[in-house]
Amino acid sequence: MSGQTLLAKIWDAHEVVPETPDTPAVLYIDLHLVHEVTTPQAFDVLRANGLPVRRPDLTLATMDHSTPTEPASTLEELEKVALPAAAGQVRAMIENCEEFGVELRGLDSPERGIVHVVGPEQGATWPGHTVVCGDSHTSTHGAFGALAFGIGTTEVGHVLATQCLLQRRPGALAVNVSGRLGPGVTSKDLILAIIRKLGVGGGTGRVLQYRGETISALTMEQRMTMCNMSIEAGARAGMIAPDDATYEWLHGRPMAPAGADWDAALERWRELEDRGDARFDREVSLDAGQLRPMVTYGTNPGMSAQIDEPVPGSGDPAIDKALAYMGVEPGKPLQGRDVDIVFIGSCTNSRLSDLRSAAELLRGRRVADSVRMLVVPGSQIVKREAEAEGLDEVFLSAGAEWRESGCSMCLGMNGDTVDPGKLCVSTSNRNFEGRQGPGARTVLASPLTAAASAIRGRVADPRELMDR
Amino acid sequence: MEKIVRIESRTVVLDIDNVDTDQIIPARFLTTTVRKGLGEAAFHDWRYAGNGELNPDFVLNRPENRDRTILVAGDNFGCGSSREHAPWALLEAGLRAVISTSIADIFRNNSLKNGFVPVVIDEGPHRWLKANPGAEIAIDLEKTQVELPQGPPAPFELDRFARYCLMNGVDQLGYLLRQSDRIGAWEQRAGG
Numbered sequence: 001m002s003g004q005t006l007l008a009k010i011w012d013a014h015e016v017v018p019e020t021p022d023t024p025a026v027l028y029i030d031l032h033l034v035h036e037v038t039t040p041q042a043f044d045v046l047r048a049n050g051l052p053v054r055r056p057d058l059t060l061a062t063m064d065h066s067t068p069t070e071p072a073s074t075l076e077e078l079e080k081v082a083l084p085a086a087a088g089q090v091r092a093m094i095e096n097c098e099e100f101g102v103e104l105r106g107l108d109s110p111e112r113g114i115v116h117v118v119g120p121e122q123g124a125t126w127p128g129h130t131v132v133c134g135d136s137h138t139s140t141h142g143a144f145g146a147l148a149f150g151i152g153t154t155e156v157g158h159v160l161a162t163q164c165l166l167q168r169r170p171g172a173l174a175v176n177v178s179g180r181l182g183p184g185v186t187s188k189d190l191i192l193a194i195i196r197k198l199g200v201g202g203g204t205g206r207v208l209q210y211r212g213e214t215i216s217a218l219t220m221e222q223r224m225t226m227c228n229m230s231i232e233a234g235a236r237a238g239m240i241a242p243d244d245a246t247y248e249w250l251h252g253r254p255m256a257p258a259g260a261d262w263d264a265a266l267e268r269w270r271e272l273e274d275r276g277d278a279r280f281d282r283e284v285s286l287d288a289g290q291l292r293p294m295v296t297y298g299t300n301p302g303m304s305a306q307i308d309e310p311v312p313g314s315g316d317p318a319i320d321k322a323l324a325y326m327g328v329e330p331g332k333p334l335q336g337r338d339v340d341i342v343f344i345g346s347c348t349n350s351r352l353s354d355l356r357s358a359a360e361l362l363r364g365r366r367v368a369d370s371v372r373m374l375v376v377p378g379s380q381i382v383k384r385e386a387e388a389e390g391l392d393e394v395f396l397s398a399g400a401e402w403r404e405s406g407c408s409m410c411l412g413m414n415g416d417t418v419d420p421g422k423l424c425v426s427t428s429n430r431n432f433e434g435r436q437g438p439g440a441r442t443v444l445a446s447p448l449t450a451a452a453s454a455i456r457g458r459v460a461d462p463r464e465l466m467d468r
Numbered sequence: 469m470e471k472i473v474r475i476e477s478r479t480v481v482l483d484i485d486n487v488d489t490d491q492i493i494p495a496r497f498l499t500t501t502v503r504k505g506l507g508e509a510a511f512h513d514w515r516y517a518g519n520g521e522l523n524p525d526f527v528l529n530r531p532e533n534r535d536r537t538i539l540v541a542g543d544n545f546g547c548g549s550s551r552e553h554a555p556w557a558l559l560e561a562g563l564r565a566v567i568s569t570s571i572a573d574i575f576r577n578n579s580l581k582n583g584f585v586p587v588v589i590d591e592g593p594h595r596w597l598k599a600n601p602g603a604e605i606a607i608d609l610e611k612t613q614v615e616l617p618q619g620p621p622a623p624f625e626l627d628r629f630a631r632y633c634l635m636n637g638v639d640q641l642g643y644l645l646r647q648s649d650r651i652g653a654w655e656q657r658a659g660g
Contacts, residue, residue: 016654017647023629026647028654038550040501045641054651066499085499092501136550136574152552152578154640162644164651168627170573200486201544201570234547236573300486300547318485411495420518432490432548434513 005172005278006241007207010147014130024166030129032159033115036093037065038134042157043096053100055163062105064114068414069403073108113379113405116140116347123253127242127269137347139230142239143223145272149237170236171206171281177214179289184463187222188446191229192294192304200302203235210240214288220249221353228348232301241274296431296444297334298322307335307461326441334459340422342373342454346410349427349447350378355386358451359394368457373400376408412437425453471637474608475564477537481601485542492554507560537564540597546575555584569594580630593622
C-alpha cells in the first residue's frame with residue numbers, strides 16, 4: 001500500500017465491482033446516515049419496487065433539518081411549534097423508519113441531533129469507512145480517515161436498496177498545512193483560508209486530504225470543522241489520516257468496536273496512517289502561522305478576508321454584486337460593521353468545544369442590546385454536556401437564547417431565520433444569498449469571532465477580548 | 469425514464485458564476501415529501517420580488533425565454549448542497565439541460581439520474597454562447613457535441629455509463645440490483 005493515498009486505500013477496499021471505461025465502480029458503503037429531508041422520495045422508490053432496506057444495521061437515522069429548536073419530544077408537541085410542511089416531513093420520517101425497520105433517533109431520543117454531530121458522537125464513523133448521506137456536509141466524517149461524501153436522493157435509494165453506489169474514482173488533492181495557529185485563530189479560520197486559496201470550484205472532481213503538522217495538532221472536533229467545509233471548495237470529500245487522536249476519540253463510544261474487535265480494528269486503522277509517501281494528483285501548501293481570524297464578506301464561502309484586511313474594492317462585477325447584496329462597503333475591512341444576529345450552531349461549529357470557546361468570551365459579559373444571539377447545540381448530548389458545565393447559564397445570563405439541537409438558522413428550514421437585510425455573523429458553512437432566509441446577509445466566522453461580535457454589536461476581532 | 473438523444477432549443481443565458489443550489493431552489497421549499505410541484509420554486513428568489521410579484525428583469529421571466537429548454541450558465545454551476553430538488557425543480561420549470569465550463573459534482577450526479585443533461589464545454593464556445601443569448605443550438609448525446617449556428621461543434625465529455633443510461637432511458641437502480649450476488653459475496657468476504 002506504499003505510495004497510495006488514503007483515498008486509494010479506502011476505495012480499493014470497497015470496490016465490489018471495479019470500474020471500467022464503460023461502467024463505474026460498484027462501491028460498498030459501510031455507513032449510511034439518513035435524515036428527514038432527502039429520504040422520503042427514496043423510501044417511495046423502495047415501496048414502489050417492493051424492496052426492503054438491505055442493511056438497516058448500517059443505516060443511522062435521525063432528524064435535524066426540519067425539526068424546530070423549541071422543545072418538542074412528541075409529534076403533538078411538534079405540531080404546535082413547527083411549520084406544517086416541516087412537521088409533515090418529520091411524520092413521514094417516523095413512518096418510513098418504522099415501516100422499513102430502521103432505528104430512528106427521533107424526537108424523544110436523548111441522542112437526536114445534527115446527523116454529522118451524532119455519527120461521530122456515537123462512534124459510528126471509523127477510519128477506513130465509506131460513509132454517505134443525502135447531505136453535502138457528510139464530508140465532516142472524513143476527519144476520522146473515512147471517505148465520506150454527500151449524495152442525492154436517487155443515490156440514497158440506491159444505498160437503501162443495495163448498500164452500494166455507482167461511482168467513478170475522484171482525484172486526490174493534498175492540502176499541506178504548516179505553522180502553529182495563533183491565539184484566537186481556529187480551524188474554522190484555517191478552512192476559510194483554504195477555500196479562499198482553492199476557490200469555490202477548486203476542488204471539483206477531487207477529494208482533499210489535509211496533512212502536515214498543523215493538522216496533526218488539531219483536536220477531532222477541530223478536524224471535523226475543516227473536513228465539513230471541504231464541499232465549499234467544490235471537493236467531493238475532505239479527509240485526514242487517522243492517528244492517536246482519532247483512536248482516543250473513538251475508544252469507548254457506543255458504536256465503536258470493543259474488546260478483541262477494538263484491537264483488530266486498531267491494527268487495520270494503523271495501516272491508514274500517513275507515512276508521507278503518498279502521491280497526489282495535485283498538492284497545495286499553506287502557512288497557518290500568520291493567519292488571523294477570517295470572515296466572509298460576500299455570497300460564497302470563497303469570498304473571505306482576514307478580519308482587519310480590506311475587502312476588495314469595486315471593479316469585478318461578481319464582487320460588486322455580492323458586496324451590494326451584503327451591504328458591505330468596498331475597500332474597507334468588515335471589522336466594525338454593525339451586526340443584527342449572531343448564530344452559533346450547525347454541523348460545522350456546534351460541538352462542545354465550539355460552545356466552550358464562545359462561552360469563554362461571553363462569561364461575565366453581555367450580548368449587545370442591538371443583537372439577537374442564538375446558540376444551538378449540535379445534538380441533545382452536546383446540549384446536556386454543555387448544561388452539565390453550566391455553559392447554558394453563561395449564554396442565558398449574557399442575553400443569548402439557548403435552544404434544542406438541530407440545523408436551525410444554518411438554512412432556515414425550521415422557522416429559525418434571519419430577516420431580509422439583516423446581517424448575521426454565523427458559525428455555519430454557507431453564506432449564499434438567502435441561505436438563512438430571503439434577503440438575509442450571512443458572515444461566516446469562528447465561534448470566537450461570532451461571540452466577540454455579539455458582545456461588541458459589530459464584527460469584532462476576538463483577540464481584543466481574550467486574555468483578561 | 470425518457471430516452472434522451474438530442475435536445476434542440478434556443479438558449480437562455482444566465483451569465484453568473486457559482487450559481488449555488490440555494491439559488492436554484494431555496495431550502496424552505498425542501499420540506500416536501502414528493503418530487504413534484506417544485507417548478508414554481510426554481511430560482512424562486514430571483515424570479516419573484518420580495519412582495520411575490522414576478523421580477524420582469526430576471527432572464528427566465530422574459531416572454532421570449534418561456535419555451536426555451538437549454539440554460540447557458542456561468543462557471544461552477546450547481547455548487548453547494550446535495551438537494552436533488554435542484555434538478556427536479558429545473559426540469560419542472562421546463563429546462564432540460566445546462567451548459568457551463570464546470571458543473572459541481574453532486575449536482576451533476578443528481579442531474580444525470582433525472583434526465584437533466586449537464587454539459588461542460590471549453591471556454592471559447594462557452595464565451596460565444598454567453599454573448600449570443602437565444603442562439604439556436606443542439607446538444608447531441610450520440611456525438612457528445614454541442615452544435616452551434618456557426619463554427620465547429622463544441623465537444624463535451626460525458627461518462628459512458630451515464631450517457632448510455634440517458635440515451636436508453638435506463639434506471640441505474642436496476643443495474644445495481646442485478647449486482648446483488650456480487651454484493652452478497654463481498655459482504656461475506658468482509659465478514660459483514
